[in-house]
Amino acid sequence: xxxxxxxxxxxxxxIETHVRALAQEQAKLGLEVAVxxxxxxxxxxxxxxxxxxxxxxxxxxxDGAVRVLRLGRVASVARLDVxxxxxxxxxxxRREPPDVVHLHSPNPTxxxxxxxxxxxGSALVITHHSDVVRQRVLAMGFSVVERRVYARAALILATxxxxxxxxxxxxxxxxxVRSLPLGIDVAPFARPSAEVLEAERAARARFGSPLWxxxxxxxxxxxxxxxxxxxxxxxxxxxxxxxxxxxxALERRARALGVSDRVAFLGHVPDAExxxxxxxxxxxxxxxxxxxxxxxxxxVEAMASGCPVINTLLPGSGxxxxxxxxxxxxxxxxxxxPALAAAxxxxxxxxxxxxxxxxxxxxxxxxxLSAEVMGARCVEMYRxxxxxPREQAG
Numbered sequence: 302x303x304x305x306x307x308x309x310x311x312x313x314x315x316i317e318t319h320v321r322a323l324a325q326e327q328a329k330l331g332l333e334v335a336v337x338x339x340x341x342x343x344x345x346x347x348x349x350x351x352x353x354x355x356x357x358x359x360x361x362x363x364d365g366a367v368r369v370l371r372l373g374r375v376a377s378v379a380r381l382d383v384x385x386x387x388x389x390x391x392x393x394x395r396r397e398p399p400d401v402v403h404l405h406s407p408n409p410t411x412x413x414x415x416x417x418x419x420x421x422g423s424a425l426v427i428t429h430h431s432d433v434v435r436q437r438v439l440a441m442g443f444s445v446v447e448r449r450v451y452a453r454a455a456l457i458l459a460t461x462x463x464x465x466x467x468x469x470x471x472x473x474x475x476x477x478v479r480s481l482p483l484g485i486d487v488a489p490f491a492r493p494s495a496e497v498l499e500a501e502r503a504a505r506a507r508f509g510s511p512l513w514x515x516x517x518x519x520x521x522x523x524x525x526x527x528x529x530x531x532x533x534x535x536x537x538x539x540x541x542x543x544x545x546x547x548x549x550a551l552e553r554r555a556r557a558l559g560v561s562d563r564v565a566f567l568g569h570v571p572d573a574e575x576x577x578x579x580x581x582x583x584x585x586x587x588x589x590x591x592x593x594x595x596x597x598x599x600x601v602e603a604m605a606s607g608c609p610v611i612n613t614l615l616p617g618s619g620x621x622x623x624x625x626x627x628x629x630x631x632x633x634x635x636x637x638x639p640a641l642a643a644a645x646x647x648x649x650x651x652x653x654x655x656x657x658x659x660x661x662x663x664x665x666x667x668x669x670l671s672a673e674v675m676g677a678r679c680v681e682m683y684r685x686x687x688x689x690p691r692e693q694a695g
Contacts, residue, residue, distance in 0.1 A: 302327070302401040302683075303394060305411045306338040307382075309369055312350065313543065313569065314518060315598040316405055316430050319483045321364070326676025328366035335399075336364075337390055339382040339410060340371035348569075351546050353377055359386055381409040391418040398422030401683055404450070407433055409443060416446045419453055424686045427451060428458040428481065431595035432468050455686045458679075460596040460619050467592070467617020479682060482619075483596055484675030487667050490576055490605035500577025504540075508565070511537035511649040514582035514608070516575070516599040519545030524588035524613070526554055530638035531588070533558045535645045539586070540578060542570040579606035583655065584648050587612040589620050590635050600624045601670045604662035609655055611644045613637075623670070629662035 306320040320336060328334045340357040341350045349355035359373040372386040391414050394402060402423045404411055407430065419425070427450070433443065447470065451457060457474055458481040459465035471478050493501070504512065513532070517523045525541060529551065532539045541551075541564065548566060555561040570578065579585070585603035587610055596619045600610045610630035612620050626632035631648070633640035648655055668674075 302332055302334055302399045302403060304334070304336045305402065305404045305408065305415075306336055307405065307408045307410070308341040308350070309336055309338045309364075309371065312341040312348065315483075315596060318485065318598050319428075319430075320405055321367075322483075322485055322672040323676060323679060324367045325365060325486075326672045327680060330676060330680050332680065334366070335368040335370065337370045337372065337387075339374050339384050348544070350377075381413075384410055387411065387414040388418065391415065391420075394423065395421045400424065400687060401426055403428065404454075405430060406447075407431060412443065412446050412450050415450045415453075419450070424455045424683070425450075425453050426456045426458065426683070426686065427454045428460070429464075429468065429471060430460055431464075431593050432470055433593075456682060458682070461622045462619075463622040464592075464595050464617065464619040481675065481679055481682070482623075482670060483598055483601070484670045484672040485598060485601050485605065485666075487605045487671045487673075489572070490579065490602055491607075491663060491667065493576060493580065493606075494573065496573040497576040497580070500574045501580040502577075504574075504578050504581035508538045508540060508581070511583035511645070512578075512581055513537055513539045513584060513586050513645060514578050514603070515539060515541040515543070515586050516602070517543045519543055519547040519551060521547065522589055522591035522593040524590040524636070525551055527588045527590065527636055527638050527641065528586050529555050529558055529560060529564065531586070531641035531645065532560045532563060534639060534642035536649060537583065537645070538563045538565065540565045540567055540582075542567045542575055542578060544569050575602075576606060579603050579608045582608050584609045584611050584630065584645065586641065586645070587620065587624075588633075588641055589613050589615055589618070592616075592618045595619055597623055600630075601666055604629055604670070605666035607659040607663050609648065609658035609662055611641060611648070624662070624665075628658070629665050630658055 310321050324334045360371040372384040374382045374384040376383045402420045403426045405428050457478045462480045465471045555564045600623045610624040613635045614632050621632045624630040631644040
């Protein structure tokens, strides 16, 4: 089978993390798995995701048992990566069709290619990670393409029941929609290595307590400007792990609010260091403000680490479903900096609250949101689509 992603780790991002986790779990279950995506890195390894005219080269490699094909791009226009090699890839898949072609969307590059050269002889499965929310012109232009490709899908997967109910795309195709919550490999978070424990100690020594953590690309829907406004009303330090086009604007905003001495913009953070930060943090701040944030895998990473989450009651999104209010964290209204600050102050001052939320967070991540559970559920859905009994699948 083939997954069609946008990028693939070490590219950062929730969809990228999900594609890798799902592919690895499916390989463990005996499937022959390959991933095609756009190469996000220049020849020197530099991440050029957000650079308009940066070119990348085609690369093929192995990630354990998973074959990874990174297609070269010649430009990126309005988040559309121009990657000529995708046409040849789909032609090859039409000549030798795999059982399943699994698209991860939004993904303008792959959607356009699939509209022109749809799979032949393969079952098309689509994971719909989010609607196109902010880019209205792009959304209108791609709605026709999106409908054409989705109409051919045997199965459409929503990342949570709540997102399926609130999506304009998915409600129109309800009879083919199933829910497959995203999961992660819980073990590296729940059973930390010596390197992770050392990173935790270093974070505690550097930042003190309370430590608030933000994780994700520095883009509008993450709501980091709301986090900065909340920090002006709350104690402690905010460490933000991630890169993106809004970094300079956020740094200016921190200076204007008088909190720049209590904010650390960490940029890209290696895995072990990030896991240490989750363990050191009093809570993950997840102040998402648009349905472009359909799920929030960083929440699951935090929960698996025993770190409670303060998220937003984002309508029609899976964000508050992933970490429910008063169960594994606290939820506040969207764009409400005072409420975020109040929730943080409550966590910092209530000695019994954080341990209760932390224990429940680990339990939910382990039992419901693990990659193992996700992989098994997804393979069973493939079997149903292909009409194969359990013993004949793979």
